[in-house]
Amino acid sequence: NAGVTQTPKFRILKIGQSMTLQCAQDMNHNYMYWYRQDPGMGLKLIYYSVGAGITDKGEVPNGYNVSRSTTEDFPLRLELAAPSQTSVYFCASSWDYNEQFFGPGTRLTVL
Amino acid sequence: KNEVEQSPQNLTAQEGEFITINCSYSVGISALHWLQQHPGGGIVSLFMLSSGKKKHGRLIATINIQEKHSSLHITASHPRDSAVYICAVHTGGFKTIFGAGTRLFVKA
Numbered sequence: 271n272a273g274v275t276q277t278p279k280f281r282i283l284k285i286g287q288s289m290t291l292q293c294a295q296d297m298n299h300n301y302m303y304w305y306r307q308d309p310g311m312g313l314k315l316i317y318y319s320v321g322a323g324i325t326d327k328g329e330v331p332n333g334y335n336v337s338r339s340t341t342e343d344f345p346l347r348l349e350l351a352a353p354s355q356t357s358v359y360f361c362a363s364s365w366d367y368n369e370q371f372f373g374p375g376t377r378l379t380v381l
Numbered sequence: 382k383n384e385v386e387q388s389p390q391n392l393t394a395q396e397g398e399f400i401t402i403n404c405s406y407s408v409g410i411s412a413l414h415w416l417q418q419h420p421g422g423g424i425v426s427l428f429m430l431s432s433g434k435k436k437h438g439r440l441i442a443t444i445n446i447q448e449k450h451s452s453l454h455i456t457a458s459h460p461r462d463s464a465v466y467i468c469a470v471h472t473g474g475f476k477t478i479f480g481a482g483t484r485l486f487v488k489a
Contacts, residue, residue: 301475303475310481311481312383312385312469312479312480312481312482313467313479314479315476315477320475328475358422360424368412368414368471369412369426369429370414370477371426372423372424372425372426374421374423375422375423375424377422
């Protein structure tokens with residue numbers, strides 16, 4: 271099993287550009303999450319999904335969008351990138367609401 | 382005040398020392414999760430616990446629900462234990478609150 275995979279590992283964007291961060295899991299987990307991690311801060315939930323076709327906002331959803339067309343994939347879309355979106359992004363998945371398995375992260379810089 | 386507080390923020394230890402990292406929380410929880418984040422950035426689950434104590438190798442995690450406190454202990458620390466240790470509390474539903482992490486450096 272690959273677990274949770276994320277692409278790309280690193281990306282530099284210019285202000286106003288858009289991009290999609292990819293996340294996939296092969297553990298047949300229903301629950302998937304997107305977090306951002308800023309220096310000195312705990313992870314913050316951006317969006318989550320409890321199953322294919324069902325998504326909802328977390329604590330910091332502004333500037334992001336998600337979709338969940340399959341159980342395996344949960345892409346995160348950044349529209350009109352801003353410097354405040356410079357962060358490390360982690361995707362995670364879980365069987366239930368508790369133990370989560372994390373991807374390797376995507377380091378995004380917006381200049 | 383943050384709902385999940387970890388202490389210390391940074392910790393430097395000599396190889397072989399016994400290490401304790403603390404986590405205090407102020408909300409009701411269904412479970413508490415200890416995670417390890419290596420310098421490369423990946424996050425790995427260490428323990429999930431809702432009561433008592435768990436042990437895995439040189440790592441021990443304890444939780445006191447009444448006092449809203451958990452500790453992560455590392456016995457006979459080694460340079461490969463150098464990482465950021467993160468406490469996360471599950472409050473029911475989708476919400477997980479993460480601490481800011483404790484950065485541990487173990488010197489050889």
